Every structure is written in structure tokens, then in C-alpha cells.
Amino acid sequence: MTRTMEADATDAGLNDTVALLQAMIREACVNDGSVESGQEVRNVNVLQRFLAGAVATGRLEVHVYASAPGRSSLIARVRGTDPDAPALGLVGHLDVVPVNPDGWSRNPFGGELIDGEIWGRGAVDMLYLTAAFATVLRDAALSDTPLRGDLVLLAVADEEAGSEHGIHWLLREHAAAVHVTEAISESGGMRMGRHVAIEVAEKGSAGRRLVVHGTPGHASIPYGAAGAVTRMGEVLNRLSSVTPIAQLGPLWAAFVNARIDDPELAERMLDPVRLDAVLPKLGGIAGYAHAISRITISPTILRSGHTHNVIPSHGELDLDIRTLPGTTDAEVDELLRAMLGDLADAVEIEHLRGWPATASPATTPLFAAIERAVTEVSGEPVVPIMAAGGSDNRVLRGIGIPAYGFGLLGPEWSYEKYREGVHGNNERIDLGSIGLTLAALRRIVADRVG
Structure with missing residues (x-):
């Protein structure tokens, strides 16, 4: 590991991100597709507690919206000083897919830290990213340096069952609150050979x-x-x-x-x-x-x-x-x-x-910022890829907002390892990958709205 990667992996927010990830895993917001499942309000409550100190400064606005009983989403915004600057959305879902405990060697909702890895359903898909998004947003709100553009956390319900009770509903009922001009979410960061994959379609x-x-x-x-x-x-x-x-x-x-x-x-x-x-x-x-x-x-x-x-x-x-x-x-x-x-x-x-299938061009300023950040932190080039599955990115692309699948996992995270963890048994994420993701994310935020 290079000196830069070592520094990044010990990012100041790593411990907070890990604790937040563990807390969200333990809430077990399992979405089986029924209206009454998910109950993402539990993870909304976790995020509210995490962000409370930043809210108290007056620099972070937090609103909670419920599409059905217990099916809550949270939108948190740090407002920038320049109305012409981008509004960068950090889109993380709060629900996880069902699990068969018999296939696990650990408690799937224990959030245990074992040998440098956080175990639990949703650790990879995508609670580690949602936690990283919340940490960087909180730190931006607490910083003495104001942002140029808005930084917005969209912590949403129901992604695992089609997003009807999450981002679809938010855009219909609270479009002004959702307002972003570009966004990043899940489905990126795994390795394709020596390249880091970033999802553009x-x-x-x-x-x-x-x-x-x-x-x-x-x-x-x-x-x-x-x-x-x-x-x-x-x-x-x-x-x-x-x-x-x-x-x-x-x-x-x-x-x-x-x-x-x-x-x-x-x-x-x-x-x-x-x-x-x-x-x-x-x-x-x-x-x-x-x-x-x-x-x-x-x-x-x-x-x-x-x-x-x-x-x-x-x-x-x-x-x-x-x-x-x-x-x-x-x-x-x-x-x-x-x-x-x-x-x-x-x-x-x-x-x-x-x-329909969706795509964002790999020629936007946001993609260029992602590419720079990932290469600076990992030392590796980026390759744009198409995801076989779906995410909330498709919903934003459908209304003309460029959106990309982001992350920066460690060198051992081949695409195969990533897919094995997503919706699979013994899902877990290592601390090094969380640190690398935080480091790249901070660069992206500084580049686009800092």
C-alpha cells in the first residue's frame, strides 16, 4: 500500500463511518416487497442521531418524509454559497434484502467487526456507502469553510423492491426537496483487472x-x-x-x-x-x-x-x-x-x-471528478461499465440528471467478489475499502461543490 493509500485508509471519519454502518446493519430494515416491510424509519432514526450535532449548528437541514407507515426517507442538505454551482446528490438506500440465517457463519444483523471486516446484511449493498455519504455530509456541515454548491444526502427507502416507496414517491410528492443537478450512488468501485469500475449505465x-x-x-x-x-x-x-x-x-x-x-x-x-x-x-x-x-x-x-x-x-x-x-x-x-x-x-x-435501460455520459464534469479522485487515491485507472442490475441512479437519469455508480474497494475486490457479497451469504466489507471510499468521496465533494 502506498503512503497516500495508507493515509486515506486511516481517514479521520473512518471510525464514525464504521460505527454508523454497524448501527444501520443492526436495525435489520429487511424489504421483502410488501408495503409493511422495510421499516426504514429505524435507519432514519439512526441517521438523525448521527447528524444531530451538525443540525444544531444551523448549517445542515434535515427533513424526513414517509410514503407509508414506517417507510421513511431522509433528505439532508448543506447549502452552498453559489446558486450557479452544482447540487451534488449522495444517494444511499436504507433497506436490505431478506436473508437465510442458515447460510451464514455469523449473525447477519450483528454488525460485528471481525478481522478488519464488518459483517452483516447490507454491508456491501449498500449501507457502507450510505454511511460514508452521511459522514462526509456531516463533516462538510461542521467545517469552517462553506461549500460553493449544495451537498445533499438522499437516504431513501425501498430501493431493493423497485423504489416505489422511496425515490419515485419523493420525486412525485417532494420534488423541490430532492433537487440535485448530479448524483452518485451504488454499483461502483470493484476491480476489472487493474481498473476501477464506475457504473455509467x-x-x-x-x-x-x-x-x-x-x-x-x-x-x-x-x-x-x-x-x-x-x-x-x-x-x-x-x-x-x-x-x-x-x-x-x-x-x-x-x-x-x-x-x-x-x-x-x-x-x-x-x-x-x-x-x-x-x-x-x-x-x-x-x-x-x-x-x-x-x-x-x-x-x-x-x-x-x-x-x-x-x-x-x-x-x-x-x-x-x-x-x-x-x-x-x-x-x-x-x-x-x-x-x-x-x-x-x-x-x-x-x-x-x-x-428502460439508462445511461449517463462519461464526459460530464462529475464523471471527470470521480475519475480524478479514484485515480489519485488508488493509483489505478477507471473503466466505465454497465450494471446488469438496477439502482436508484436510473430514476434520476430518467429525469435528465447525470448519475453514476461509485465506490472504491480494495485491490482484492474483483467483480466476482463484489457480486458474491451482494445479496449473498456472509456479506461483509473491509475497513480498508471503507477508508478508500471515504478518501475518494472527499475529493469528489471538494472538486464539485467545495
Whole structure:
């Protein structure tokens, strides 16, 4: 570790950030998609206590908004002196996904510090960043030097279940309070080779429900029956036997050049015709390469029948479909019909909730500030990437605000390690990565609004 990295890893706010992260993990704001889950008000209360001293100075404004009982979000703002300066948003969510404790070797809501790592659900996704955002915001409010532009913490509910009770609701009901001109959030900081990945784009979501009909009958006389379950099996088989073609977008070559050292392998990956034959050679990065190079279709939920002795007449299959930039709903439906072939006429396609793919250019002043900060702290170059999943960045991009996935994890944090921790067992984050993130974040804030 270089002298600069050592200094950054012992950032003055590290201990406070770690204590805040532990407190938020222990509140267990688990969001299972139901209205009554999440209860992010508990983490809002934690943040209010953490920020109370800065609020008392009069330089930090804090407001709490509840979209439903217990589904609270917090917006904290340090106002700048120049109305023409940027308003930088730090967007961190407060909820976490459910957990199966049987898969963990530690208490998933213990927030324990063990061998230099904080353990707990949400440690990586994304409470460590939310805690870092709050620390830097608090310190800016307590500083004797005023900011030029606004610095805004958007600590929001419901990101893990689509953001309807979080940033979507805030923008509908309290748009003035949300006001930012640029933003950073999660899904960055992992390593692609020697590069640090910063997310500039996200795939879209185009969920579908396939409704299949069959002829009902008594299950004791199955001969000649054409029940919905059998037909659903045929539909599943058809979907699994056809793969959407690769469509390599503008970020693909940068990803390949950053991650793939073998020139021959890299050349083959740049050819959409030869790409699929190469995927088995990519090891742990193959899943990401497959996901960002095409539309993906994943069957997730099956429903059919009510009792074991009746051949059902009706079945439903839910699909998680992730789309590339520019893909329309009509194109998704056309692709499904083409994949189903002669089964298409027997299947109804219903639209579930979705959103388009989004992107922010890697040419904005904010991206340049991120790039400078990350390189100064880590000594490594940055590579812009597309995220296969989603975040609240997409909502801000949808209203014209440039937004990026940020973070600066340690050199051992490959993309594979990052994905293993997100929503996985034994999720944890090391103190060094928190320190590096804090150091880069302080530089970004100073660059844009300091």
C-alpha cells in the first residue's frame, strides 16, 4: 500500500463511518416487497442521531418524509454559497434484502467487526456507502469553510423492491426537496483487472407474465390430457433452448480491454458471432459478460393448480427480462414470440412492471471528478461499465440528471467478489475499502461543490 493509500485508509471519519454502518446493519430494515416491510424509519432514526450535532449548528437541514407507515426517507442538505454551482446528490438506500440465517457463519444483523471486516446484511449493498455519504455530509456541515454548491444526502427507502416507496414517491410528492443537478450512488468501485469500475449505465427491466391454458381433467386419467402444467413445461423448454443474440454496445470494448489480458481471447470477445463460444473460458466473469452483451430472460415464478388430483386448466410463468439501451416493449414481445415459435399462439403475454435501460455520459464534469479522485487515491485507472442490475441512479437519469455508480474497494475486490457479497451469504466489507471510499468521496465533494 502506498503512503497516500495508507493515509486515506486511516481517514479521520473512518471510525464514525464504521460505527454508523454497524448501527444501520443492526436495525435489520429487511424489504421483502410488501408495503409493511422495510421499516426504514429505524435507519432514519439512526441517521438523525448521527447528524444531530451538525443540525444544531444551523448549517445542515434535515427533513424526513414517509410514503407509508414506517417507510421513511431522509433528505439532508448543506447549502452552498453559489446558486450557479452544482447540487451534488449522495444517494444511499436504507433497506436490505431478506436473508437465510442458515447460510451464514455469523449473525447477519450483528454488525460485528471481525478481522478488519464488518459483517452483516447490507454491508456491501449498500449501507457502507450510505454511511460514508452521511459522514462526509456531516463533516462538510461542521467545517469552517462553506461549500460553493449544495451537498445533499438522499437516504431513501425501498430501493431493493423497485423504489416505489422511496425515490419515485419523493420525486412525485417532494420534488423541490430532492433537487440535485448530479448524483452518485451504488454499483461502483470493484476491480476489472487493474481498473476501477464506475457504473455509467444500467440495463432496463421488462418483466413479463406468460399465461398458458390447457384442458382440465381428473389427474387419475391423464391419457390424452393437455393440461396447463405440461404446456408450461414445453414453454420453459423452448425458452431455455433459445438464447438471445449478442448485441455489443459502446461500453463493451472498454470492459474487454480492462478485464481480459489474453489478446486472442479479447479479439474473439469483440466479435458478437464468436462471443458465446468464448464464454465458458471466462471463469467467474462469464455471467457478467453474458448479461451485459444481450437481453436476458430468466424464469422466476411458476403458478398452476390448486389440488394434486386435478389437471389444471391455467398456469402462469413470470419472467425477469433485462434489456439493453434502446430496447422497446414491442421488441421484447416480438422476441418472446419468436423464441416460443409454434407455441406462441397458445400463450398470452402480460406486462409486469418495468423501466428502460439508462445511461449517463462519461464526459460530464462529475464523471471527470470521480475519475480524478479514484485515480489519485488508488493509483489505478477507471473503466466505465454497465450494471446488469438496477439502482436508484436510473430514476434520476430518467429525469435528465447525470448519475453514476461509485465506490472504491480494495485491490482484492474483483467483480466476482463484489457480486458474491451482494445479496449473498456472509456479506461483509473491509475497513480498508471503507477508508478508500471515504478518501475518494472527499475529493469528489471538494472538486464539485467545495
